Amino acid sequence: MNRRHALRHIALISGGLALIPSCDFSKDDILAAYKNLKVTASQKALLAAISDTIIPAGEIKGALDLEVPDFILVMVNDCFTKENQEKFTAGLTAFPDYVKESKGKKYNELSTKEKEQLILDAAKLEGDDSEEGKRKAAIVYFLNSTKRFTIQGYMASEYIQTEIIPYSLIPGEYNGAVLITDLQKPRING
């Protein structure tokens, strides 16, 4: 998704609502494109690496090829409440330390298998009211949101909906009693 294109769409649909931010990347690495979030370029790179772990490239393109990290940040920036934005960014901020503590390495230095296991494990952390518990809860929230938006941004992308599983605006006459065994299931090799 081309962000500028997206913003123009919002502007059109919402009747010229001024949402188009200035693009100032100079000050302290904070990405001005996501005006409700304080996300740095390196945090976006980490988010990209995580979405690449969730849906990697193969014969069929992966999340990174489809600019899913940008989609995730657009959704968090535009569609989350302030409270949930704070939880998301707290989780994103806490994640590198969590990786270091549990694996002794940076996220980038882990193997694919290790990354996958780490994310599956981290998504099961249990939070509580303590400082540490809140940090864990934020990490869980961040990872679950990231996974959800990765799946949504990936599946509802132009590439998937035109080249892989073409979306039809005209779905055809209704058949209210189709035998599942009669359905042609195109197996797609991810």
Added chain:
Amino acid sequence: MANLNIRSKQERTYQAIVIGSGISGAWAAKEFCDLGVKTLMLERGRNVEHIKDYPTTNLLPYEFPHRNQIPQEIQEANPVISRCYAFREDAMHFFVKDTDHPYVQEKPFDWIRGYQVGGKSLLWARQVQRWSDFDFDGPARDGFAVDWPIRYKDIEKWYSHVEKFAGVSGFKDGIPHLPDGEFLPGYELNVVEKYFAEQLKKHYGNDRHMISARCAHIHGNAEYYAQQGRAMCQNRNLCQRGCPFGGYFSSNSSTIPWALKTGNLTLRPDAVVHSIIYDEEKGKATGVRIIDRLTKETEEFYADVIFVNAAALNTNAILLNSTSNRFPNGLGNDNGLLGKFVAFHNYRARVSGEYEGHSEFTTSGGRPTSGYFPRFRNVYKQETDFLRGYAAGFSASRGVGPDTSGIGMDLKNSLLNPDKYGPWRVGSHMMGETIPKETNFVALDPNQKDEWGMPQLRISVDYDDNDEKMVKDYIEQMTEMFTKAGFTNIQSADSKQAPGLDIHEMGGVRMGKDPKTSLLNANHQLHAVPNVYVTDGASMTSTSTQNPSLTYMAFAARAAHHAVAESKK
């Protein structure tokens, strides 16, 4: 406010003026134009031309920046409209935002509006069930509101008239209290919906039915509709974006272009109606005063007959604001009842469940309608401790989804090859009749005005004990029916949503036989000002349970013909 009547009075004079271009106003205009009447149709919103002004109609899901979700900032600024199911990224340009058109909620009321040419006819759910005498007899039999001054025989041929032109698909179901009409081929229910219909028959005899809901979609006989420039419904289920095929009925796709083609219609968008002009010497209404939406200048238009079809509550507002020495409390309001006895449909409760049977089946394709469960309570006689009853929507569906628990290549494979069929999901929502009461009313706020200097509408409408009992009964009965049908995991919910979100507000200018207790006569004329007609939701004496638009259309067509016949006398 400048007065800019620069054109001559003659240039601003028509034979008929219709206020509002929504589902009922455009019907009145179409009938007038077909009968050779020079008609001016006023619309407060912008123009929306069929196809040309449907900017999202052919967009694919990925072309919506938030995949059809409404951004938080817009939701927070517009809490009322954000509660509407159809207010999504693909159609939000057709809805009124809270911030643009404020009103006063004496009690919570979600007022859902569409200010544009075509009004809410672009956005409606397109369900069109006829009324019967079991509905028109209601107030008289059960002792509420006032007796309707008309019966089914008065409206029957007008139902046929509008159904044929609009295009209504359905089956002849032979249910006495849900009369059959002029139907195009119906949409078959799916295997589980049919199963539920059979179960109802088995357990309740011929008392409870589940049918395919009649809907205003072209299904078959496309040739007849080609003369309107409309084609078959393509089952897209994207109706709220505006349909480029004209597959469903809207003012924009059907009645307005038809009326324009006659050469008799002048369409004036951006015309916020201020009031109806009453001439005391002539003893009748002579025209309409408007405020241009954009320039804020006032202008007057004149005609022999005026139809008020601004949508129920705005029709009330216009009449209340039309004051004169003769009518200090609003046009035709001699009895002080204008704005009162407002009612709506109770959409609060839902019952859902799952069904493990018929697991070898699923569905394919799309359809524009689903199941309809006509009223069974208190139809022939009073049986319960509440008055009237409820209809219900019903549908069964089955989805196929991926397992999303994994990560990496496993997850990707699973996403691209979804094969997890869950059980059938069944769901139902109630559509309850509410009882019009004097305490449910709208009025003009004495202090607060809108951007055009018009008084804001004060809305004071609430549920009552009858509604609470009906919610309880619907949940009990539907749960029982689901249980008898073998559905499992049955859940019920009472959303407690405010009135208004049903988008079926009605009344305030009710019909009746007696000028002391009603505003309109049997022909939809104001008792006190017979050249002013009201044929939209404001005219409703009671609400029954059926989706009301079809009845407004029939009312508008019937009244337009009446007005023309009167003018020839």
